[in-house]
Amino acid sequence: MSDEEAERTFRNVRWAATSGDPVCPRCGGLDAYDCRRPNGASRFRCRACGKDFSVTSGTIFASHKLPLKAYLAAIAIFINEVKGKAALALSRDLGLSYKAAFVLAHKLRESMAAEIKGRMIGGDGEEASIDGAYFGGYVKPSNLRENRRDRRLIENRTGKRQVVVIIRQHGGDSIPSVFRSEAAALGFIRAHVRPGTVVNADEASSWDALHARFEMKRIDHGQAYSLDGACTNWAETYFSRLRRGEIGHHHHISGPYLVRYAQEAAFREDARRVANGEQVGRVAELAMASKPSVDFCGYWQRHKAA
Ligand SMILES: [Zn+2]
Numbered sequence: 315m316s317d318e319e320a321e322r323t324f325r326n327v328r329w330a331a332t333s334g335d336p337v338c339p340r341c342g343g344l345d346a347y348d349c350r351r352p353n354g355a356s357r358f359r360c361r362a363c364g365k366d367f368s369v370t371s372g373t374i375f376a377s378h379k380l381p382l383k384a385y386l387a388a389i390a391i392f393i394n395e396v397k398g399k400a401a402l403a404l405s406r407d408l409g410l411s412y413k414a415a416f417v418l419a420h421k422l423r424e425s426m427a428a429e430i431k432g433r434m435i436g437g438d439g440e441e442a443s444i445d446g447a448y449f450g451g452y453v454k455p456s457n458l459r460e461n462r463r464d465r466r467l468i469e470n471r472t473g474k475r476q477v478v479v480i481i482r483q484h485g486g487d488s489i490p491s492v493f494r495s496e497a498a499a500l501g502f503i504r505a506h507v508r509p510g511t512v513v514n515a516d517e518a519s520s521w522d523a524l525h526a527r528f529e530m531k532r533i534d535h536g537q538a539y540s541l542d543g544a545c546t547n548w549a550e551t552y553f554s555r556l557r558r559g560e561i562g563h564h565h566h567i568s569g570p571y572l573v574r575y576a577q578e579a580a581f582r583e584d585a586r587r588v589a590n591g592e593q594v595g596r597v598a599e600l601a602m603a604s605k606p607s608v609d610f611c612g613y614w615q616r617h618k619a620a
Pocket of ligand 1: 339342
């Protein structure tokens with residue numbers, strides 16, 4: 315694909331209402347003329363207000379450095395994976411530095427997350443599953459036996475362990491988030507699950523408080539994984555994908571970006587039966603509709619720590 319074709323694709327996605335004709339992001343004017351940069355990069359100038367803008371201005375790819383076709387290729391490569399794409403592999407595929415690939419992948423995750431924003435789960439006659447899984451805070455045992463400590467004790471832990479909590483509608487979509495503990499997720503669950511939903515949960519006492527709000531089906535995993543119609547298998551499949559992405563591709567997903575990996579896994583899980591090309595189009599659309607990155611704007615200028 316040439317860069318002109320990539321530009322045309324992004325224009326059609328961003329300005330779908332005008333069939334790809336530029337719309338000024340400042341005044342909404344439709345009368346802009348092509349005013350390319352000397353290096354041939356896309357730029358328009360608004361006749362109404364004089365503002366210069368490009369097809370990526372104000373989007374997640376704002377101030378982009380790579381040719382536009384690299385971003386389309388990145389989306390296609392990223393989507394093609396089922397459990398995640400390692401930043402190092404992406405950097406090799408695209409001929410980028412590791413760091414550039416890492417930031418690019420996170421911008422795609424941020425775009426995917428826009429799909430989840432404002433989502434609600436369930437409703438009358440619907441069922442949902444909730445569950446939590448722990449990530450991070452691994453303490454490596456010391457080499458010599460006499461230096462090893464009991465890693466089950468709180469004082470020997472790192473305090474960096476976090477729990478991803480997923481709400482997943484049976485046969486439907488998911489919402490993930492990250493907390494210090496399952497009990498801290500109750501407000502999040504109440505805010506995102508519609509009244510009237512039957513909520514499936516395991517035997518963990520952290521969920522007991524939800525009985526006051528929802529009809530609950532509890533399953534004791536010590537006894538069975540599915541019994542009398544109660545199971546959290548919809549949540550388990552989500553964690554299966556996220557965990558395999560962690561072990562097989564990323565190796566390290568805990569820390570400040572854990573929620574982004576969790577959102578990526580939710581997108582992949584919910585779209586698992588959607589055709590590949592359609593998913594690429596969807597992520598391109600989300601990227602064009604997303605504001606400049608909240609995680610990485612200013613990252614290269616070191617305004618923000620990694
Ligand atoms: Zn304008």
